[in-house]
Amino acid sequence: MKKFFYPRLAWDGLRKNRQLSRPYLLTCICMVAVFYILSFLTTPIALSLVPVGTAIVRDIMNLGRYVILAFSLIFLYYTYSFLLRRRSREFGLYNVLGMGKRNLVRIITWENVITFAIAMTCGLFLGILLSKLAELGLVNLLGGTIDFVFRVDATAIWQTVLYYALIFGLLMLSAVIRTARANAVSLMKTENAGEKPPKGNWLFAILGVLILGGAYYIALTVQNPVTAILLFFIAVLMVILATYLLLVTGSVKLCRVLQVNKGYYYKAKHFVSVSSMAFRMKRNGAGLASICIIATMILVMISTTTCMWFGAEDSLRKTYPREINFTANLNDPQKLTDDTPDKAASMILNELQKNGITPKNIQEQRLIDLSGVRKDGFIQCDYETASMGADFNSLLEIYMVPSDSIETSDNSLLDLAADEVVVITDGMDYPDDTLTLAMGEKTRSWKIRHYERKDTNGDTSQMGFPTMTVAVSDLATAVKGLEDADDEGRLKYQSQWCYGFDTGLSDAENTDLHITLSHNVRPNLNELFTEDATRWISIDTRAEGSADFYGTYGSLFFIGILLSIVFVFAAVLIIYYKQISEGYEDAKRFDIMQKVGMTKKEIRSSISSQLLTVFALPLAFAGLHLIFAFPMIRKMLALLHLTNVTLFMSTTIISFVVFALFYGIVYVLTSGIYYRIVSGSSQND
Amino acid sequence: MSLLEVKSLKKVYKTRFGGQSVEALKNVNFSVEEGEYVAIMGESGSGKTTLLNILAALDQATSGTVLLDGKDFSRIKENEVASFRRDNLGFVFQEFNLLDTFTLEDNIYLPLVLAGKGYQEMKATLMPIAVSLGIESLLKKYPYEVSGGQKQRAAVARALITQPRIILADEPTGALDSKSSDELLSLFADVNRMGQTILMVTHSARAASRSGRVLFIRDGEVFHQLYRGEESDELFYQKIVDTLTLLAQGGERA
Numbered sequence: 025m026k027k028f029f030y031p032r033l034a035w036d037g038l039r040k041n042r043q044l045s046r047p048y049l050l051t052c053i054c055m056v057a058v059f060y061i062l063s064f065l066t067t068p069i070a071l072s073l074v075p076v077g078t079a080i081v082r083d084i085m086n087l088g089r090y091v092i093l094a095f096s097l098i099f100l101y102y103t104y105s106f107l108l109r110r111r112s113r114e115f116g117l118y119n120v121l122g123m124g125k126r127n128l129v130r131i132i133t134w135e136n137v138i139t140f141a142i143a144m145t146c147g148l149f150l151g152i153l154l155s156k157l158a159e160l161g162l163v164n165l166l167g168g169t170i171d172f173v174f175r176v177d178a179t180a181i182w183q184t185v186l187y188y189a190l191i192f193g194l195l196m197l198s199a200v201i202r203t204a205r206a207n208a209v210s211l212m213k214t215e216n217a218g219e220k221p222p223k224g225n226w227l228f229a230i231l232g233v234l235i236l237g238g239a240y241y242i243a244l245t246v247q248n249p250v251t252a253i254l255l256f257f258i259a260v261l262m263v264i265l266a267t268y269l270l271l272v273t274g275s276v277k278l279c280r281v282l283q284v285n286k287g288y289y290y291k292a293k294h295f296v297s298v299s300s301m302a303f304r305m306k307r308n309g310a311g312l313a314s315i316c317i318i319a320t321m322i323l324v325m326i327s328t329t330t331c332m333w334f335g336a337e338d339s340l341r342k343t344y345p346r347e348i349n350f351t352a353n354l355n356d357p358q359k360l361t362d363d364t365p366d367k368a369a370s371m372i373l374n375e376l377q378k379n380g381i382t383p384k385n386i387q388e389q390r391l392i393d394l395s396g397v398r399k400d401g402f403i404q405c406d407y408e409t410a411s412m413g414a415d416f417n418s419l420l421e422i423y424m425v426p427s428d429s430i431e432t433s434d435n436s437l438l439d440l441a442a443d444e445v446v447v448i449t450d451g452m453d454y455p456d457d458t459l460t461l462a463m464g465e466k467t468r469s470w471k472i473r474h475y476e477r478k479d480t481n482g483d484t485s486q487m488g489f490p491t492m493t494v495a496v497s498d499l500a501t502a503v504k505g506l507e508d509a510d511d512e513g514r515l516k517y518q519s520q521w522c523y524g525f526d527t528g529l530s531d532a533e534n535t536d537l538h539i540t541l542s543h544n545v546r547p548n549l550n551e552l553f554t555e556d557a558t559r560w561i562s563i564d565t566r567a568e569g570s571a572d573f574y575g576t577y578g579s580l581f582f583i584g585i586l587l588s589i590v591f592v593f594a595a596v597l598i599i600y601y602k603q604i605s606e607g608y609e610d611a612k613r614f615d616i617m618q619k620v621g622m623t624k625k626e627i628r629s630s631i632s633s634q635l636l637t638v639f640a641l642p643l644a645f646a647g648l649h650l651i652f653a654f655p656m657i658r659k660m661l662a663l664l665h666l667t668n669v670t671l672f673m674s675t676t677i678i679s680f681v682v683f684a685l686f687y688g689i690v691y692v693l694t695s696g697i698y699y700r701i702v703s704g705s706s707q708n709d
Numbered sequence: 710m711s712l713l714e715v716k717s718l719k720k721v722y723k724t725r726f727g728g729q730s731v732e733a734l735k736n737v738n739f740s741v742e743e744g745e746y747v748a749i750m751g752e753s754g755s756g757k758t759t760l761l762n763i764l765a766a767l768d769q770a771t772s773g774t775v776l777l778d779g780k781d782f783s784r785i786k787e788n789e790v791a792s793f794r795r796d797n798l799g800f801v802f803q804e805f806n807l808l809d810t811f812t813l814e815d816n817i818y819l820p821l822v823l824a825g826k827g828y829q830e831m832k833a834t835l836m837p838i839a840v841s842l843g844i845e846s847l848l849k850k851y852p853y854e855v856s857g858g859q860k861q862r863a864a865v866a867r868a869l870i871t872q873p874r875i876i877l878a879d880e881p882t883g884a885l886d887s888k889s890s891d892e893l894l895s896l897f898a899d900v901n902r903m904g905q906t907i908l909m910v911t912h913s914a915r916a917a918s919r920s921g922r923v924l925f926i927r928d929g930e931v932f933h934q935l936y937r938g939e940e941s942d943e944l945f946y947q948k949i950v951d952t953l954t955l956l957a958q959g960g961e962r963a
Binding site for chain 2 (some may be wrong): 128195286290291295299300302359613615617618619620621623
């Protein structure tokens with residue numbers, strides 16, 4: 025036997041089917057390249073350039089790497105099975121011509137070895153080449169200093185080869201099993217041997233609508249950001265399930281319903297389109313649903329990570345209101361009302377003066393922090409009930425502050441009687457006339473002199489619960505009243521003193537100042553405020569937060585872009601294969617319609633309207649999903665103190681428009697291939 | 710005036726790179742009268758299919774004229790060809806050419822829907838045809854669910870429903886077993902007896918023997934023709950077979 029017989033045969037097989045195998049190979053190369061890049065970015069030599077949050081960056085890159093790996097496995101399996109199905113005739117022919125299963129397996133093995141070799145060589149080459157670009161991008165994004173030294177990491181290469189060898193091994197195994205099971209006749213059989221007419225299933229269609237409706241309802245009604253996180257994943261699963269149900273069976277059912285409507289169906293414009301669509305959707309529903317899910321994924325990912333990146337400064341400023349922030353948790357609320365805070369402030373100011381620093385934008389706040397559960401007509405404040413969190417949605421935070429520290433439209437309100445309060449809520453309504461706080465069986469009530477709701481999109485409370493700011497004339501009296509009512513000692517609250525200021529110094533200088541203040545002021549403040557060692561004073565600087573924030577958001581943004589590229593690749597490949605397989609199926613029909621008396625123009629316009637529907641469906645669904653996901657994601661972003669709705673809305677809209685444009689271009693290009701296949705075969709007849 | 714007149718029809722194919730040209734039809738002359746049932750016979754490569762494609766207005770002749778009811782095919786405008794074909798011609802193909810996405814009923818309606826007819830009108834037109842073809846119980850089935858003979862009958866119904874001036878049949882029995890073939894040919898004879906003009910291309914002597922006249926084509930020309938007259942199917946069949954033998958032996962015109 026001739027030398028290299030099988031490799032040669034395998035190579036020919038790949039070459040002759042290049043219309044199918046080339047895009048597959050390209051996808052393999054892209055995935056290998058991206059995996060290498062991410063692996064490279066987790067290595068110490070790449071991370072050494074990252075100025076901030078090195079550990080966070082490494083973790084996020086690592087996470088992204090495994091997402092790519094999992095996606096590679098699923099997606100390459102999907103495309104490879106498609107490839108095998110298309111080529112079953114060729115293998116059947118080999119079989120009829122006298123090749124045994126053993127020989128076929130050898131061909132398939134060689135094909136995989138060749139594909140693997142090409143994917144590895146080109147993928148690694150591309151990956152190494154682009155890794156510099158990625159490194160520059162990431163380092164630049166995180167504000168590090170870029171250099172132009174080219175770095176290659178052996179571990180990253182080694183890992184890429186290992187993981188992808190594993191994936192290709194699995195693909196090969198599946199192909200071998202498939203071939204071993206099939207017989208020559210079934211391999212030769214063409215795909216269009218008597219296709220059952222699609223019926224569409226009422227149950228699944230209705231189920232699809234219901235599940236989608238349910239998911240959308242959840243997305244629209246969830247108020248609490250913490251609940252939103254929990255429900256988001258459930259809603260995502262529901263949406264995925266519903267999309268598949270609707271696109272696979274719902275769309276077919278819709279076509280059937282239209283067919284029953286004789287006045288609509290028997291019109292030249294609808295007749296061919298509607299009946300073909302039923303078949304088209306049966307065959308392509310799953311593919312379209314996948315495109316839709318991938319598109320939604322890309323859009324959510326890119327719009328949120330972009331929003332995070334551009335909102336990082338915002339988020340940072342809300343988490344750290346001033347450049348330097350002192351927070352003291354007091355064990356004795358009385359100390360909030362005597363001259364202790366003033367003493368503390370002057371201690372800090374003294375130390376600053378010693379260092380030659382003039383603080384600006386000084387912000388001081390004294391407050392009592394309580395948690396409560398909303399009940400009918402009162403708020404239960406005892407620790408046990410509140411902390412059980414049995415009913416998540418009725419939890420709220422109460423901040424009790426002195427009346428001179430609130431901002432209202434009416435200054436006369438600042439002069440309150442002892443039994444009067446001003447209530448300002450965020451994220452909830454409180455329409456009652458009186459405010460009643462309950463500890464066990466005992467209660468304490470105030471008359472509400474003024475009430476207003478000021479929503480800041482859940483940004484006032486760290487935990488994302490609705491908040492209630494209660495302004496009282498005298499904090500000490502109010503607390504005393506509560507304590508008096510609480511004879512069982514069930515009330516738990518925190519007395520907090522917050523003091524913040526800007527320095528106008530650089531991040532590095534602020535970090536130094538932080539150290540100085542920790543050494544020189546903190547011990548004194550501790551002594552001043554508390555005798556209890558478990559309560560302490562914390563000093564936070566925005567400079568430290570900045571490193572974490574930009575490290576996290578920057579690398580998430582980076583990963584978002586990189587993953588989007590891979591997912592876009594996948595979506596393009598699905599569309600491409602769909603157009604090719606439809607082209608072959610439609611060629612014969614095109615021919616018949618022409619013979620029966622349709623003009624080429626009529627056929628073309630009917631087909632292009634069908635293709636357009638098929639094209640627009642996933643995009644429209646993705647858009648719809650995105651619209652409904654928007655309020656939910658917005659609430660979750662609020663937990664990260666990202667409350668700029670305009671920013672999020674614009675990143676979402678821009679992402680969608682860019683994606684739609686790109687998708688449209690791909691569609692136009694692949695339709696060209698489709699039309700070539702369809703008209704090519706009608707000329708041959 | 711004849712229903713269909715074909716005068717000095719010529720078709721030359723150029724090979725793709727312009728080199729050699731192949732003469733598929735040299736000089737074809739014949740005419741078909743209203744209500745006639747004509748079979749065209751010839752071996753593979755004799756030019757039958759080319760002739761049929763030109764008669765179906767799917768292809769254009771290099772020279773010569775085709776007249777249907779005195780209307781010249783070459784004068785029909787490009788954008789009218791499809792509707793002309795729909796209104797005047799009915800087709801029956803060897804491979805049935807039913808769309809697998811339609812039920813038999815919808816397949817039959819296709820030309821009428823394209824012509825803009827309403828459902829009630831279509832249904833009223835279809836029912837008598839479906840009954841006479843014996844497919845009224847199969848109308849809701851899809852092509853893959855019925856036999857070849859039944860598919861071909863549906864295709865005949867699709868050809869008849871527009872009440873065409875002439876039915877062009879291309880090897881209609883080619884993909885059928887002998888029983889289905891006989892049934893289909895009887896059907897053609899019945900339809901013809903009711904006044905439908907039929908032009909059938911075939912290389913089956915048995916199929917041709919059911920017609921009223923047989924044209925033999927060889928090397929792109931009408932070589933010979935036989936009229937049935939008052940002869941029985943068997944006798945006519947014998948005559949056709951004799952002629953075919955003569956043709957095969959390369960004999961001259963009888």
